[in-house]
Amino acid sequence: MPHVNYGRLMPTVYVDIGALPELVGITEKDGEIAIGALTVHRTLQRDAIVCRALPLLAYSAAQVGGGWQVHNRGTVGGNLVAMHPLYDIAPVLLALQADVEIQAPDGVRRAALGKILAETSHGLGTSSLLTRILLKPMTSDAGWAYEKLKITAGSYGSANAAAVVSLSGNKLSTLRVVIGAVSEQPLDASEALHGLLGKPWDAAAGARVESLCSALPKTLLDDQQGDATWRRAMAGVVARRAVQAAVANAQRTSK
Amino acid sequence: MATNMEEMLEDTVLLQCRVNNKPCELAIAPGTTLLELLREEMRLTGTHMGCMTGHCGACTVLIDGEVAKSCITLAATVQRKTITTLEGLKDADGKLTPIQQAFWDEAGLQCAFCAPGMVLTATELLKSNAEPTDDEIRTAMAGNLCRCTGYQSIVRAVRAAARVMKQLK
Numbered sequence: 001m002p003h004v005n006y007g008r009l010m011p012t013v014y015v016d017i018g019a020l021p022e023l024v025g026i027t028e029k030d031g032e033i034a035i036g037a038l039t040v041h042r043t044l045q046r047d048a049i050v051c052r053a054l055p056l057l058a059y060s061a062a063q064v065g066g067g068w069q070v071h072n073r074g075t076v077g078g079n080l081v082a083m084h085p086l087y088d089i090a091p092v093l094l095a096l097q098a099d100v101e102i103q104a105p106d107g108v109r110r111a112a113l114g115k116i117l118a119e120t121s122h123g124l125g126t127s128s129l130l131t132r133i134l135l136k137p138m139t140s141d142a143g144w145a146y147e148k149l150k151i152t153a154g155s156y157g158s159a160n161a162a163a164v165v166s167l168s169g170n171k172l173s174t175l176r177v178v179i180g181a182v183s184e185q186p187l188d189a190s191e192a193l194h195g196l197l198g199k200p201w202d203a204a205a206g207a208r209v210e211s212l213c214s215a216l217p218k219t220l221l222d223d224q225q226g227d228a229t230w231r232r233a234m235a236g237v238v239a240r241r242a243v244q245a246a247v248a249n250a251q252r253t254s255k
Numbered sequence: 256m257a258t259n260m261e262e263m264l265e266d267t268v269l270l271q272c273r274v275n276n277k278p279c280e281l282a283i284a285p286g287t288t289l290l291e292l293l294r295e296e297m298r299l300t301g302t303h304m305g306c307m308t309g310h311c312g313a314c315t316v317l318i319d320g321e322v323a324k325s326c327i328t329l330a331a332t333v334q335r336k337t338i339t340t341l342e343g344l345k346d347a348d349g350k351l352t353p354i355q356q357a358f359w360d361e362a363g364l365q366c367a368f369c370a371p372g373m374v375l376t377a378t379e380l381l382k383s384n385a386e387p388t389d390d391e392i393r394t395a396m397a398g399n400l401c402r403c404t405g406y407q408s409i410v411r412a413v414r415a416a417a418r419v420m421k422q423l424k
Contacts, residue, residue: 001327002308004286014285018332042321066309067398068376072321073328153397155310 037077053137056144086156091180095162143250158225159234163242210236275343289325301341312372312399363412365403372399
């Protein structure tokens with residue numbers, strides 16, 4: 001809508017899908033959680049299934065810019081298909097290894113969200129509809145965190161990171177980190193951080209996360225939220241903070 | 256051949272909703288924002304036009320009791336819904352609500368450009384949470400920018416409103 005208000009987009013046709021009840025709501029069946037594309041952020045923050053099984057998503061939905069006014073109306077599907085680099089939900093869903101379900105004229109297909117984001121530069125086109133987001137519950141030993149650097153509580157971030165970790169003793173046994181708001185697309189840093197698995201989380205590991213994640217972006221955003229130099233530096237900082245907080249969360253969970 | 260009127264009707268949506276407790280039925284262009292409808296068609300100028308990007312909160316209204324930013328809401332999507340603007344809060348005698356009164360008493364507003372967002376968000380907050388903590392008030396208010404007060408008096412106003420509303424129960 002901001003693009004429409006400022007004349008950067010001039011739609012000739014509007015299609016209101018808001019009255020399709022099939023696209024709203026959250027269900028859990030056979031170990032999988034399905035979130036309808038029109039489920040609003042406020043529901044994600046308060047839904048019993050999401051709060052229990054996907055606390056990272058519940059928390060991050062409360063960090064979406066724009067405050068309650070946007071949380072009450074903004075949908076998880078809209079947040080994804082807008083593919084806005086500063087939006088909060090895609091990095092989190094990537095860290096949670098979500099799949100998405102897409103309805104097209106030739107049928108329904110299911111694909112990893114990461115694959116869809118890699119295939120499309122903006123939106124799903126005019127003939128496809130994102131219908132559901134499909135996720136496995138987080139494991140009971142998972143520690144998680146979503147860190148967002150922002151100038152006001154309700155604003156866009158200048159860098160954000162979602163982290164999911166698990167520990168074996170004091171050593172990292174799982175480490176997934178996705179960084180957003182620094183490049184056009186969220187950056188999955190998990191592979192780059194693979195070398196930290198099996199090692200203890202300490203200051204040296206934190207410094208390693210920061211340097212590896214700062215080096216990760218090939219192209220950087222340079223906008224009102226911060227210039228490219230800032231974004232590269234903050235990609236590392238926010239990733240380190242997210243892993244640090246996720247480790248602390250995992251340690252609390254295991255006690 | 257279609258007449259101009261028929262062509263015009265083809266390009267409009269018949270919107271039926273309630274605005275400040277009055278039924279509203281009018282034909283609108285599909286791209287009309289709720290903000291445009293309220294300010295330009297209905298002359299409800301208590302809903303302010305600010306950033307037009309959904310950041311500042313000056314255009315806030317209640318849709319079925321929940322705050323929303325009318326500048327990024329297409330009017331056609333509020334079909335059969337109940338809209339309350341800042342003008343719609345006061346009672347028939349023109350008496351302010353406890354929340355409006357508290358903003359007045361505590362100087363929660365200075366220029367009052369942010370009034371729709373602040374007052375209506377406080378309205379939604381106190382409906383579901385009668386005794387919010389300061390953190391809860393600040394979290395609820397995060398979608399509204401104020402450039403006068405420094406926010407302290409706003410938090411004070413919401414706290415004061417909560418106290419008064421508790422006494423009235």
